[in-house]
Amino acid sequence: MCSMTILLTHHERALLMSEQKMIVLQVDLSEDKSKIQQYIDYHADVWPDVIEDLKRRPIGRMRIYNSGNRLIMLLEVDKDFKLEDGIHIEPPHPKVAEWSKLMTSFSKKLRSGNIDEWTPINQVFDTEDYF
Numbered sequence: 001m002c003s004m005t006i007l008l009t010h011h012e013r014a015l016l017m018s019e020q021k022m023i024v025l026q027v028d029l030s031e032d033k034s035k036i037q038q039y040i041d042y043h044a045d046v047w048p049d050v051i052e053d054l055k056r057r058p059i060g061r062m063r064i065y066n067s068g069n070r071l072i073m074l075l076e077v078d079k080d081f082k083l084e085d086g087i088h089i090e091p092p093h094p095k096v097a098e099w100s101k102l103m104t105s106f107s108k109k110l111r112s113g114n115i116d117e118w119t120p121i122n123q124v125f126d127t128e129d130y131f
Contacts, residue, residue, distance in 0.1 A: 023075040025118040028108040039106040049095035
C-alpha cells in the first residue's frame, strides 16, 4: 500500500472558503512500471480536445499526483458541481472518448475482472475546523 502526503497551499485553503469546492479522487493503475510511465508521459502533453472539454465543463483546476501506481486527483469545481454528472461533457467529443478509453487501459484490473475506476476519497480532518 502506498502512502501520500498532500499539503494544501494558501490558494487551496482560500478555495475552501470560496464559491468552489475540492473533490479528491483515487484510482490504482496497473503495477507495470512502463504503463505507469506511459500514463505520466501522456499527461505531460494532454490532447487539446481534452483540455477544451475540461474548460467547457467547467473544471476550475485539476491536478493528478502519483505514488507508485496510486493516483490522486484534486478537482477544484463550483459548489454546485455534481461528480455523478461526470467530469467530461456528455456526449463526449470523439477525441475525449478516445482519451478516456486510452487512460482507462492503464487502470488496474481487479480480481472481479473489472477495471479500477476513479472513486471519491472522504475528508477525515481539516485544520480549518480548529484554527
